[in-house]
Amino acid sequence: MTTIRLGLSELRRLAAGRLPRLAILAMALIPTLYAGLYLFANHDPYGNLDEVPAAVVVQDEGTTTTDPETGETLARHLGRDVADQLEDDGGFGWVETSQADAEAGVRSGRYDAALVIGPTFSADLASAGDLEPRQASLTLITNDANNYLARTIADQIVGQVRDSIAEQVGTEAADTFLRGFASIRTNLADAVDGADRLRDGATTLQDGIGTADDGAHDLADGAARAADGAATLQEKAGSLSDAAGSLDDGATRLAGGLGALRGSTADLPAQTRDLADGAAQVADGDAQVAAAGDQAAEAAQQVLPALDDARTDVGDALDEQLADLVAQGALTQEQADAVSAGVQDQVGAALDARRGDVQDAVDQVTAASAQLDELATGARQVADGADALADATPRLADGISSAADGADRLADGTGQLVDATPALVDGVGRLADGTSQVSDGATDLADGTSRLAGGAGDLVDGATDLDHGLADGLGQVPDVDDRTREDTAATIGNPVSVHDQALASAGTYGGGLAPFFLSLATWIGAYVLFLLVKPLSTRALAAGRSGLATALGGWLTPAAIGVVQVAAMFGVTTLALDIQPAHGVGTVLFLVLVSATFVAVLQALNVWLGAAGQFLGLVLMLVQLVTAGGTFPWQTIPQPLQSLHRFLPMSYAVEGLRQLLYGGSTSTVARDVAVLGVVLAVALGLTALAARRQRVWSVTRLQPELVL
Template identity: 75%
Template sequence: MTALLARLLVPVRLGASEARRLSAGTLPKLAILAMALIPTLYAGLYLFANHDPYGHLDEVPAALVVLDEGTTTTDSVSGETSERTFGEDVAEDLLDDGGFGWVETSQRDAEAGVRSGRFDAALVIGESFSADLVSSGEFEPRQASLTLVTNDANNYLAGTIADTIVGQVRDAVAQEVGTEAADEFLRGFASIHTNLADAVDGADRLLDGTQDLTDGVRSADDGAHTLADGATQAADGAAALDAQVAPLADATSRLDDGARQLDDGLGDLEDATASLPASTRQLAAGAQEVADGNDQVADLGRQAADAAGQVLPALDAARDDVVAAVADGLDDLVADGTLTRDQADALAADVADRVTPALDDERAQVQDAVGQVEDASGKLDTLADGAQQVADGAATLAASTPQLTDGIASAADGAGRLADGTSELAASTPTLLDGVSRLADGTTQVASGAGDLADGTSRLVDGAGDLGDGTSALRDGLAEGLGQVPDVDDDTRSATADTLGDPVEVRDQALSSAGTYGGGLAPFFLSLATWIGAYVLFLLVRPLSTRALAAGRSGLAAALGGWFVPAAIGVVQVAVMLGVTTFALDITPAHGLATALFLVLVSGTFVAVLQALNVWLGAAGQFLGLVLMLVQLVTAGGTFPWQTIPEPLRALHQFLPMTYAVEGLRQLLYGGSVATAAGAAGVLAGVLVVALGLTALAARRQRVWSVTRLQPELVL
């Protein structure tokens, strides 16, 4: 047991001996102190310089140029117009809190400033910026553009950050414009909903109207068919009337001829009897002459009586025919629109007032004259029969002759008036016949039109039915469309517009957070500083104790003895570096103790690796340690993700210890997975053991001295 304990204490005694050698004198002590502070200086300065660069972007000068001329927008619902200048809004937001230290200036000054380095970037808002933003609402879409002027000769990252800021500005403008457009769109929906509801009500009323129209059209169809039947009957009646009145012209002509003959005969009779009173006075003397001529006189009287008997029936029939024909003709003229009913009634009344009384008066006179003629004929017959009594009644005849002559004169006057009436009747008959003919033609046309009207009303009934079906379908379609058009209140519309304008919300759910940019780089810089700290130690500390090798100590004891002193100094390096990082730079580890222990493991591992390189390769190994630091600088993934590293460097990522140092520190500093940190610690512990094993193997070999070791080719 004592022997085992003595063996375990050998590396400690060797390390203590090396520590006494290093601390002999003031300068060596200062050198050890400087080496203990080098990692702190490296990591502290880097982390301090990069602690929060994004929090000081307002000190980075950037130019802002606003050329926007604005635009006029029209509210699609209210129709109101307003002037909008989105470029000014963007400028105000940037000047208030826009990341950089924005300075509003002219375009020429901005470009010159970026070129000279006075400005790190410039943002130019073009003249048509506002007009382009609202162009989609006018269905002439144009993308509004912002011009970002950068100069990598000034600062590359400044241009990259400017791209990010402008992207945020673009998103903010797009959100605002999109929200306004969505709000107007939704308000348009509300207007559509209201108008569509009115359209549904109108369609209901239209449907009721079409139903009433259908009923009315059906009634009109029934009336049209009834009218067509009546018009056909009227046309048949008019045709029959036209056929019946055709002989009227001949009858009236014959009546006129007879009336004129009667007038002539009675005129002759009047002339002949004008001297009758005187003659009757001579009758007594000329009784024999009368007896001789009584046959002729009696025959003439019978002819006159027969003619007079024919006049009255013909006159009555003509009067009735004239009145009926005039009435029918006037009705036909009213039917075809030639006369109005009032005009026809007035004309009928005028005809009745003018013709009928005159005919009645003339008939009465003619009837009187006929009676007188018949009396005269009887007397002539009596005269003829009583020719022998003429002489006896000559005195009586002489007394009666004036009355006979007066009757004949009256009959002659009546016959004249009858002749005038029959002439007028004969003259009017062609007009009457023409009216009856037009009446027949008009009623035929009316019958044809009534038939067409009946056919049209039948089609109209069918069309009204189709109209009712279409109106019903329209009403149902409008009602269905009304149910599909959203009808939202103002709050819902505003919330919906906000969501449409900014549909995606990015919620930060950080499983662990570095806090600041410097905190994000801390794992990388702490690991790198630990490697540098381990590297500079071997500029002063010997990797192996020569006395231990000369004394024949085991390779493992010699390796541990050489590792113990730099590892102890590494603990001091880690303590100082972690203290400054935590308390001076305010980068507080989530797992403080674990972070400290992990950094001690990292330092010990890096010391072991660099010790092995120095033991095996000497000065070349020390140079290789520097090269290995550079390789790990780009393969550890301390800044950009290691997947972005090009081949073949990416293949080295999994095989170098700094990779696991960075990974473990990220988990412990930010409060990530302790298991992942434990895995990284396991890998580093394995590297530590392997490195110490290799050093022990080299120490065992170096117990035999060679000329090369006594006289090395290169000494650093």
């Protein structure tokens, strides 16, 4: 009760009179005025940046770019876009003007900053698309003589503009790049389809060429056999021509002899034997000629079947191979029929071109052979008749007449035979030449188809490699839709997205400074109290009260006024400035603890050091002003001051208020409360110790050297 009575006694002393009451009221409101004005002035300075004058100069001449989809030429004025963006929502109150006016305005203070957009700004930004990259530049003109923070804020604004432009240009470049990928993939997909068809066609071609190669070799073999037969026929035709000449000579002599015989038969008996001998020779020659004619006719008859067999073999082989292709699905029946008809027509045309001549030659040889047979028969009859004539002279006249007639016919027949044999020899020669050419052509065809078959194999291998290579390349090219392409381009243009995750938020700039200014205002409020309030009651000291009671009695009155200071300051902060704490009751109680602690510290300084202690309280305020970490993080201050940060009470006051105002860690608040409680107890203990010592009066106390 002694402590309370001492506090009430000091309070009655202070409130005795109108001016003292006004002084108490003024001291109660000083922290509110200090904190309120500071927080009001700094409540939301960034929200009023549009009142700060700044100049923007647009010298950009613009440029042209090509639309990647349509190929249309587009005019770009990125410098104008930047100026419009700044004027619409660029932080400062941007005004577009000339460079001379901007520089003069910044120099005179009419503008706090100026941004100059150069004439090649758009062209430089678009230069990367032409593979001639140049950095676009912005010129920021500032003057620290106007305002240092204005330059810092202007740097941030221009940095945001630069980032926005970089994001836009990067996104457009990435979009163009990805569109190129899409075109490459589309074309590559078409190439893969074409390679598939090429490979299938090459495989079908290889199979068809293999079949044609087999048929070509069969044709070459048949043509070679036909050429051999034609050569043999040519040799026989030559022998037939020689035999026909000999026969013609004999028949001519026979006709002459019989003519002479018909004219005169006087010497018939003597000549019959000669006639019989000559007739026998003629019959033998005719037999030889007839045999040669039969051989020639037989050889001629073999030529045409050989040609027909070769033609049939080629057609059958070709039809068989085409049937296989039709069965495999490589060709349709109509295509196979067209190919068969085309090849057989070409081969048939080549053979038919010579068949007529061969047929004429064969017919002539056959006819000549028949005539030779008749001639041989007639010659034999002549021989028999001559022999019979030799035996039967009486019938000689009739026989001579018949022989003369037969000799005439023989002469005519041999003459025809002689006339026909050159044509036969010529036709057989042409046949031999034609079949030889056919054989050579068929051999060349077989060689060509063999080489073509090898080339077809290489084509199949190449087409397969091409197909696989294109397919692998297609798999490596990304397939993106329009939405994915746009999202990818946006990500490349702006690869990092910063998401604010505030575990505790101050809300406004003023809210961020509130813990520091409230703590500082509380110290100032405690400091000014001891300009009026006595730290210790003189009556209590003179009455011999205990040191602790006297200390608590001197502390109680300013602590009570400190509660009023806290209440007024908290009311203005929350109601007038709209800074709403996350823990309202906790904030008030913590501020009461801070005020009580600061009062105890200043009381101890005043009790122990007097006027020097009061001055030291002002020095401590200044030191805590820079060490409490109220504005910048305390880790940024010089090392010697960092050590003081850990030992001065305002550091813990600022820290605790931040946790309570923004909804931070309660464990941190508990630690701060503990530290401030310890400081409060230590300060009161030191004051109690000083009060005990001051119960003894000294000359220095009665006559202090310095009084404030």
